[in-house]
Amino acid sequence: xxxxxxxxxxxxxxxxxxxxxxxxxxxxxxxxxxxxxxxxxxxxxxxxxxxxxxxxxxxxxxxxxxxxxxxxxxxxxxxxxxxxxxxxxxxxxxxxxxxxxxxxxxxxxxxxxxxxxxxxxxxxxxxxxxxxxxxxxxxxxxxxxxxxxxxxxxxxxxxxxxxxxxxxxxxxxx
Amino acid sequence: xxxxxxxxxxxxxxxxxxxxxxxxxxxxxxxxxxxxxxxxxxxxxxxxxxxxxxxxxxxxxxxxxxxxxxxxxxxxxxxxxxxxxxxxxxxxxxxxxxxxxxxxxxxxxxxxxxxxxxxxxxxxxxxxxxxxxxxxxxxxxxxxxxxxxxxxxxxxxxxxxxxxxxxxxxxxxxxxxxxxxxxxxxxxxxxxxxxxxxxxxxxxxxxxxxxxxxxxxxxxxxxxxxxxxxxxxxxxxxxxxxxxxxxxxxxxxxxxxxxxxxxxxxxxxxxxxxxxxxxxxxxxxxxxxxx
Numbered sequence: 519x520x521x522x523x524x525x526x527x528x529x530x531x532x533x534x535x536x537x538x539x540x541x542x543x544x545x546x547x548x549x550x551x552x553x554x555x556x557x558x559x560x561x562x563x564x565x566x567x568x569x570x571x572x573x574x575x576x577x578x579x580x581x582x583x584x585x586x587x588x589x590x591x592x593x594x595x596x597x598x599x600x601x602x603x604x605x606x607x608x609x610x611x612x613x614x615x616x617x618x619x620x621x622x623x624x625x626x627x628x629x630x631x632x633x634x635x636x637x638x639x640x641x642x643x644x645x646x647x648x649x650x651x652x653x654x655x656x657x658x659x660x661x662x663x664x665x666x667x668x669x670x671x672x673x674x675x676x677x678x679x680x681x682x683x684x685x686x687x688x689x690x691x692x
Numbered sequence: 693x694x695x696x697x698x699x700x701x702x703x704x705x706x707x708x709x710x711x712x713x714x715x716x717x718x719x720x721x722x723x724x725x726x727x728x729x730x731x732x733x734x735x736x737x738x739x740x741x742x743x744x745x746x747x748x749x750x751x752x753x754x755x756x757x758x759x760x761x762x763x764x765x766x767x768x769x770x771x772x773x774x775x776x777x778x779x780x781x782x783x784x785x786x787x788x789x790x791x792x793x794x795x796x797x798x799x800x801x802x803x804x805x806x807x808x809x810x811x812x813x814x815x816x817x818x819x820x821x822x823x824x825x826x827x828x829x830x831x832x833x834x835x836x837x838x839x840x841x842x843x844x845x846x847x848x849x850x851x852x853x854x855x856x857x858x859x860x861x862x863x864x865x866x867x868x869x870x871x872x873x874x875x876x877x878x879x880x881x882x883x884x885x886x887x888x889x890x891x892x893x894x895x896x897x898x899x900x901x902x903x904x905x906x907x908x909x910x911x912x913x914x915x916x917x918x919x920x921x922x923x924x925x926x927x928x929x930x931x932x933x934x935x936x937x938x939x940x941x942x943x944x945x946x947x948x949x950x951x952x953x954x955x956x957x958x959x960x961x962x963x964x965x966x967x968x969x970x971x972x973x974x975x976x977x978x979x980x981x982x983x
Contacts, residue, residue, distance in 0.1 A: 560974035562961075570969055573955030574962055576800060577877035579809040584794035593792040594836050595785060616812075617793060 586617050601691025609646040611692040612638030619687055623680045632678040639671040647673060650686060657682045725752050777822045777897070779845040780815050782807070784853050785831025791839070801840040801945045801954060804866065808875045817871050826850040826861075840943045842909075845900075851907060852923050858932035860943050864909035865893040865901050870952045877953065881962045886972075889950045889958035889981055909949060950983040957981070 592598040597617070604610065614620045620637040639646060647664050650673070654662050658679065665674040675683070711717055728750060729735045754760060790796045795810035804823050807813050815821040823844030835853045840860045854861045866874055870890050873880040893901045893910075901908035904915035924931040934943050950958055959981030961970040972978060 560972065560977065563971045563973055565969045565971060566967065567969075570955065571967055573953065574881070574964075574969070577805055577809070577881075577953060579811065579878060583811075586793045587791075594834050595789040595792045595831070596834070597789065597792050 583615055583617075604691040607641070607690060609639060609641035609643060611636060611646075611687060611690075612640065613692075614638070619684065619692070621680065621683050621687060623678060632676075634675040634677065634679045634683055636673040636675070636683060637671065639673065643668050643671060643673070650675070650683065653686050654679050654682050657685075728753050774820070776820065778820050779823055779825035780813075780821055781825040781827045782813060782843075783827050783830040784835040784850055786812075787826070787841075788831055788835050788837060791837045796839075798837055798839050799939075799942065801842065801942060803842040803947075803954070804844065804871075804874050805877050805953065809877075815875065817868055817875065822868075822871065823866060828853060838937075838939070838943075840945060842947070846906065848905075848923070852927045852929075855920055855923065855931065856927070856929045858934070858937060858943075860934070861907050862909050862946065863901060863906050864947070865890075865897055866952065867891040874952050878964075881964050884961060884963070886961050886981075887953065887956055887958050889983075890952050892949070909947070948983050950981075958983075 586597060586599075587593060589599045600613070612620060614637075622635045622637070624633045624635055625631070626633070636646075636650075643666055647666050651661065651664055654660070654675070662679055663676045667674070749755065756763075787796075790807075790810055790812055791798055795812055796802055796806055800806070807824055808815070813824070815823070825845040826841075826843045826847065828847050828849030832849055832853050836857055838858045839854065841854060842862045842864050844863060844865065846861060846863050851861050867890065870888050873888060892898065898910070900906055902910040904911040904919040907916060907919070920931060934940060937943060945954060947954060952958070956962070956969075957971075959972050959977060963970065972981070
């Protein structure tokens, strides 16, 4: 085991114990030795039991985003996989890295400005813009301005039209 | 009265080109009422001349020397705000979503560490956040996972939703020092500090955590099983038998009131680099970490 870690941990243990085994420090912290002779520290038992180590491994976070439980059916929370029929459309809206729909409501200026943002669009983004604006006008009776960022594959719609966009999104099955 | 149409058209044309009234060009009108002058700065008559009997005050005049906004006592709406414990909420729908997207492992007991490790829940200890508040506002009907979960606060509906599916719920308290270890175990292990022992809840929280209705971790287990039955009758579901469950060992896993991690005892030091656990043998250390 690494001396540095052992030394640090033992120094802490010694500090906690009432024994007068506090190792002498030099005037400078940096100049002082990292580890004193091990006899100065209280005794410890080093365990390398794999059964115990399993409890430690459970506490470490996962390094990548896991795949959802099922990629073929709708799950109880309402999460659903991408419908293969959506691939026939001239455009496609991808999922976020967390496998969630990439439609967001952005609220700015303490609720004064609201934008609905659709990201990760591939294919004919201008066609999607027309379809969305038609749908929004149908539902709300109002035209909403839509800014197309063709390079980035992103639409920014003025106003809170999240529900209308999500209805469109689910209908197409992205 | 005959009006020259050209004049009207021209006026309208000018109007069209003029800037519109908007938040960017609003300003006070020319004769805005200002706060009346005081004292030597023309305060004597407030602009009403001398020698006139006057039985009213100028409109908007604020009499007295104490301004209106300082005249009344303070209502301490945020009194004790810095001392209150906060529990950022997680709804049942969010919990189900975390399970569906494999952020949480239902084959193991779920606690604050696993919820924080999921990467979807965030809490800040510096804002007096003390853990998860499990709410039933959303997803009471959708929730269908059998889990052994430990949260810091839970509503009655949330307890019912979990027990209806054959799960177990416990509410437990972590003191702020332990929260640093619990919310980010990986970072804590890198420090090389011994795992702290959990302190008992503060005075105003001990009642909550020793109550069987809240499934507190200090409650009497017999009273908890009675409360489980009572809640099942109140909400009208049949309580699944945990004894007959194949996951009996997982569902009955509980932490000691002094313990903060499953399977690891306070006082142990975990070395991630060497994959080793150091256990104290010193008598006084053992006495300190004893439960």
